[in-house]
Amino acid sequence: MKILIVADIEGVAGVNAGLQGTPGNAEYERARRLMTNEASAAIRGAIAGGATTVTVADSHGPMRNIIAEDLDPRARLIAGKPRPLTMVDGVTPDHAGVILIGHHAAADDYGVLSHTISGAAFHRIEVNGILAGEPTLFGGYAAEIGVPLLAVSGDDRLEQHVKQQFPEAATITVKTCIGAAASDSLSPDASCRLIEAEVSKAINASPAAKPVAPCQAPFIVDVQLMHQMQADAAVLLPSITRTGPRDIRFTVQSHKDIIGTLAALALMSSAVMA
Template identity: 30%
Template sequence: MKVFISADIEGVTGATNWNETDKAHADYTEYREQMTAEVAAACEGALSAGATEIVVKDAHWTGRNLIASKLPRAVRLIRSWTLDPYSMMAGLDETFQAALMIGYHSRSGSDASPLAHTLTDRVVYVKINDRDASEFLINAYTAGWLAVPVVFLSGDAGICRDAQDFLPALSTVAVMEGVGDATSSIHPGLAVERIRSSVETALRGDVSRCRVTMPPHFTSEVYFRLHTNARQASFFPGARLARPHVVQFEADDYFEVLRFFMFGISMTAG
């Protein structure tokens, strides 16, 4: 069994403030270590379930957060960015039997996490087919486009609820809950235990139940904080400026949506 893991940091146990996710601050070290511990736990659960190959994409900010020496030897780690539309799912292809997401967080426009956002702080919201889009949703559709089941997610309680609403068969572990500008978290060691156990259980089950159904057509909408960013993004081929802050893009092929997100959102001037 070949397993793919996409790992973020804003949804690891206890992460509450942006300083804790930023290499420039002393607080970052503790949460880098917790991110590594939670990813390692997911890897160990996958290996216990029979995984023979695991690829981990370090998918937070610089893409250089995980401490490689603390991961199981069977893991292949992708660091930094491949600069293609797969983004947080870089390295995934049709040969994988399952995808897992660790340390994920609530979407832009949500009050479920002090660190809620989608892709960048430049946007107020992202929608796909009228559904408010989290990074989980964007990446789950990427897995669905490649016919890879998404079997597990850990993060804050808000993203766990949203993810299971979209994909009911998905297994989740909520390690904390956002309350205003605060979080209420379980013990970091307990989070590691639950992730390891839940990943093993999920992968021993019928992963085919976690295949993402792909719509025949996609309509994406991005509300930018600055109208200047929206204007710039509207020049992406096929995009249109629906309102001064809002850009829309439609396609049948989801990869074209990912291409729009890459060039229309990630590369707009801040």
């Protein structure tokens, strides 16, 4: 049984400030250790639940945050960027499920460090009129190729979002959102114990899980960028239409193309503001 664990940092217990996700300071060095520990807890849970092949995809920012030598050695590690499917690269139709650890609420929603793909690029993303967070896009991709989203860990706002869009997925709530950069969190140790236990249960139940994406093709993607100049750059691509000063729209037929277009727009958006 193959499982992909997609590890992010903003939803890790004890993380609530942007600095903790930004390389080059002591706070980040601590936070990446907490992220590595939560990923290892998910590996232990996955193997206890029956997984035989476990891969962790390091999926925050530079995508090389996990301290490889400290990760449970029974898993493989995907790291570095750009990757064709960004956060969910590595999932194939023969996987039994995807698990998101350390995740966060969507851009323009309440939540600790909430954003979607890039806080510097995207103010809000909707797919077919539904607020899109990273679970919407990456869990949606997995579902599209027949792989269910089994479990998600993060704050209580993420939990609400996932319950609406993936009602069958288990939600593991390790902290309560007080504000954009404030939380009431379990201790890192208690969070790891909870993740291990809940992931194990979710893997055990996975044969009955159904892959259902919250959005179906065709996908009309409405994006509000952070700055007008980012929309000026985006419309250089012939597939993008302008719908407002900071607003653009594109239509694609697959989650893969939503993800690829958004990843390219994030790169363009940071380049044009540099």
